[in-house]
Amino acid sequence: MTAIAAPRWREQMDATFGLSLPAPPIGARGLVRHRTLGHIDAFRVAGTPQLLRRTPHAIRSAESAPLKVCAVRAGEVVLRRDDLPDLRLGPGDIALYDTGSPYELRLMNRWNCTVMTIARDDLALPSRTLCHALEHQLPGQGPGAVLTQLLESAVDDAFARSDTAILLGHASVDLLTGLAYELDAPTAPDHALRIAVLGHIREHLGDPDLGVTSIARAHRISPRTLHRLFAEEEWTVSETIRNLRLDAVRSDLVNPNLAGRSIMAIAAAHGFFDQSHLTRAFRTRFGTTPAAARREA
The missing domain is CATH 1.10.10.60 (Homeodomain-like)
Known part of the structure; x- marks a missing residue:
């Protein structure tokens, strides 16, 4: 897949994730692949250094505000939110964040991320466990590595049966649930x-x-x-x-x-x-x- 250059990349990020690039997005370019897995969506996203923002206007205009998982495969990502600690992510690190609240992604170097979006109601987590997962970096080893590999394979590999996609979606949700509970283990x-x-x-x-x-x-x-x-x-x-x-x-x-x-x-x-x-x-x-x-x- 050929990388998309600005301003088409700006349009792609807005249409796919409801994210905006500060103008002018000089040199910003990237590529994105997508596959629907039942009730979740999986993406492979890569690009050049850039800044992406989820603005209050984008949130008000959106039809939904899913939770988003970002697993960094290459480069460095800084996730900044108004009401939560900043998270600095490197290769192998994973973060969960809420697209219903404003945030900023500073993507540095040549970066590559695996992304998953899921409706809040589809993630059966207690409020305490979910809040803890939103505040902290998720474990990138064990179930985290399995989740990342599963999503990457689902996006990259072609399969004809829609029930296969649904099963992979269920497996992804179960892995994410386990990750959140694993992070919450010291308090539970x-x-x-x-x-x-x-x-x-x-x-x-x-x-x-x-x-x-x-x-x-x-x-x-x-x-x-x-x-x-x-x-x-x-x-x-x-x-x-x-x-x-x-x-x-x-x-x-x-x-x-x-x-x-x-x-x-x-x-x-x-x-x-x-x-x-x-x-x-x-x-x-x-x-x-x-x-x-x-x-x-």
């Missing part, structure tokens, strides 16, 4: 057990008996201990089950490969067996009905 001594519980919930969403009793039994803990694990989280155990079920239903409803399956068949696969209950819960979480979500996909 029970984080390993909590992650195991969340994994159990995701694996058993279709089980009508999934609940506090069955989860506690599976992990050989008391219901009281299970409730304590979630005492400081954004959602209770029951709310976590419901919201993850709803997220799974929505994901399948917008999957074109499942267009032939009825809404209730999809819902039942994730633990919803009453249509009116599903519709009420779905509207509360997403502001629309399951049928409307499928039509609008």
Whole structure:
């Protein structure tokens, strides 16, 4: 792919990320590749030294304000935000930031970044854990390295099946979730057990008996201990089950490969067996009905 020179690069950054280059962007050029992976988007972005800004005007004009992950592969990046500490990132470093707040990216040397965008509602993290991840650099080793490599491969490699892309998107979200919990580990001594519980919930969403009793039994803990694990989280155990079920239903409803399956068949696969209950819960979480979500996909 040929690098794009200014002013086309300015237009590309505005259209892709809602970012502006201070005028005149002399010498600024770069290239970007993109692939949609279910509910997330993955990018490979590279370029010459430049300054990019997310302005209040761009935020007001945007249709959405997703969270963004930036993994630096080459060069140096300084992320500056008004209300959070500056982050200086080098090769192998990862940062999570909110495009709903103004920020500035100072990209130095010949830089190369892997980027992922995800809606805030699609990242099932407690508020405390999310805030901690936004304030600090994420671990670039272990799951961080796997996440970066997965996103790079997804962007660079051609694959025809859309369900493959959706599965890669789910894997990326799980890795990002694990990264955030790993960073939060010093302030959450029970984080390993909590992650195991969340994994159990995701694996058993279709089980009508999934609940506090069955989860506690599976992990050989008391219901009281299970409730304590979630005492400081954004959602209770029951709310976590419901919201993850709803997220799974929505994901399948917008999957074109499942267009032939009825809404209730999809819902039942994730633990919803009453249509009116599903519709009420779905509207509360997403502001629309399951049928409307499928039509609008």
